[in-house]
Amino acid sequence: MNENPFAEGLVIPRRPVSFSLVVFGASGDLASRKLYPALFSLYSQGFFEEWHLIGFGRRPWSDEAFRQEVQKAIQGIPASTQEYEGFVSHARYVQGDLDESSFLKLKNVLRPEWDVLYYCAVPPQQYEPITELLGRTGLSRRPGTHARIVVEKPFGRSGSEADRLNRHIAQYFDETEIFRIDHYLGKETVQNIATFRLGNTIFEPLWNHHYIHHVEITVAETVGVERRAAYYEQSGALRDMVQNHLLQLLALVAMEVPTSFTSDSVRDEKVKVLRSLRPIDRRTVQERTLRAQYGSGYIDGEPVPAYREEPGVAPDSTTETFAALTAYVDTWRWASVPFLLRTGKRLSRRLSEIAVYFKAPPVALFPFRSEWGNLLVFRIQPDEGLTLYVHTKVPGLQDRVRRVSMDFLYGSGFSQPSPDAYERLILDALLGDTTLFTRRDEVEASWAFIDPIVKLWEENRVPLYTYEAGSAGPAEITQMSQTIGSRWRPL
DSSP, rough: OOOOOOTTOOOOOOOOEOOOOOTTTTTSHHHHIOOOOOOOOEHHHHHOOOOOEEEEEOOOOEEEEEEHHHHHTTTTSSHHHHHHHHTTEEEEEEOOOSSSHHHHHHHHSSOSEEEEEEEOOOOOHHHHHHHHHHHHOOOOOOTTSOOEEEEOOOOOHHHHHHHHHHHHTTTTSSGEEEEEEEEGGGSHHHHHHHHHSSSTTTTTGHHHHHHEEEEEEEEEOOOOOTHHHHHTTTHHHIIIIIIIIHHHHHHHHOOOOOSSSSOOOOOOOHHHHHTTBBBOTTTHHHHHEEEEEEEEEEETTEEOOOOGHHHHHHHOOOOOOOEEEEEOOOOOTTTTEEEEEEESSSBOEEEEEEEEEOOOOOSOOOOOOEEESSSSEEEEESSEEEEEEEEEEEEESSEEEEEEEEEEEHHHHSSSSSHHHHHHHHHHHHTTTTSSSOOHHOOOHHHHHHHHHHHHHHTOOOOEEEETBSSSSOTHHHHHTTTTTTTOOOO
């Protein structure tokens, strides 16, 4: 008997082979807030055996000074002194600039027989010189091992910039070695969209225009631009959030059933959705899009300034901090189903969710009124989980009907917290699994949809509204939902 009945349902741990992880921008905010804690969590769970963490930066640090910085970043995570010391003992540091001599110094530190993952935790304008130097010094293609690279958003400010950056990186890395990271795709609830839909036969037959009235995707933040004014002035909410996060969520909801759950099969279906988005042009831009900018107000009882009063922001700035649009996926499955998208800063609540509104029954047999029937909500943050709203009879002698909720929370459902998105994404990158990363044609397809909107907004074809900080956004947004016979879910 070759099978072990006690092993049924157990997951074989995915462990990367021996590797070096090089962090460009080792002293930066992203590295200390996200990367080092995620790596430490993976290390504590036993995912790493032979490995090095190599920080690369301009600061004149020794190995020991870098280890102290890494330990500061992970200090708040409960662990033993032995675990802390064991983790930081794998850290090395290379002081250098973006020049050939510094990259040759890095080359001497790397183990030639180990895989290497380069993580660009740096401003986007440094992606091109970094990849070029990796290529010139022989670090991008290493015989017998894998050399992979992770780049953060924004991946260009337009389709033409993204195309140029794609072509540049492709000179030194194959597409299977390029990991364009979108941390939303690493969140448990986002990963669960396909599992919930395709792993439960009661939902997939209903996942189409015959039964779904509309879909609403919300990513709301309470924070302002903080220290990112220089970047945000050149970006705005449309480029910063809609082009990547929200369109990726839309693609996961709307994609056709893949032939398998492999990286290319899933991403093939996502890019088909993005290419099927109905264009927004001069005739429809006012009806289907909205932009706004936050004024002064209160967040958690504390006064906050208007966007134009933030340090580094032009006093006459027309950069939007709130963006909303109505998208349509012109396929047989989704014919005429509106997808309402909204995102903004300085809103009343931090919330990311996808709400799928099912149509109401064709005949109203029961004494209640509703524009739609059941409602399925994927809560991405906070309180990751799912809620299904159904109608049921109220106990008693009268025929009264009430909508009730069936809730699932990851924390209570599995008695353990969900891993941070960066843990999953870093592990996948080390293993060479690109499923949760954005492929080149996805980037190009999303920009093809967004670029015309950006151009029309820059031509002031759409008014720039104002909303109070700490509110649910501009009042004018209600008209967008009323156009499709609905109303936005409250924040």
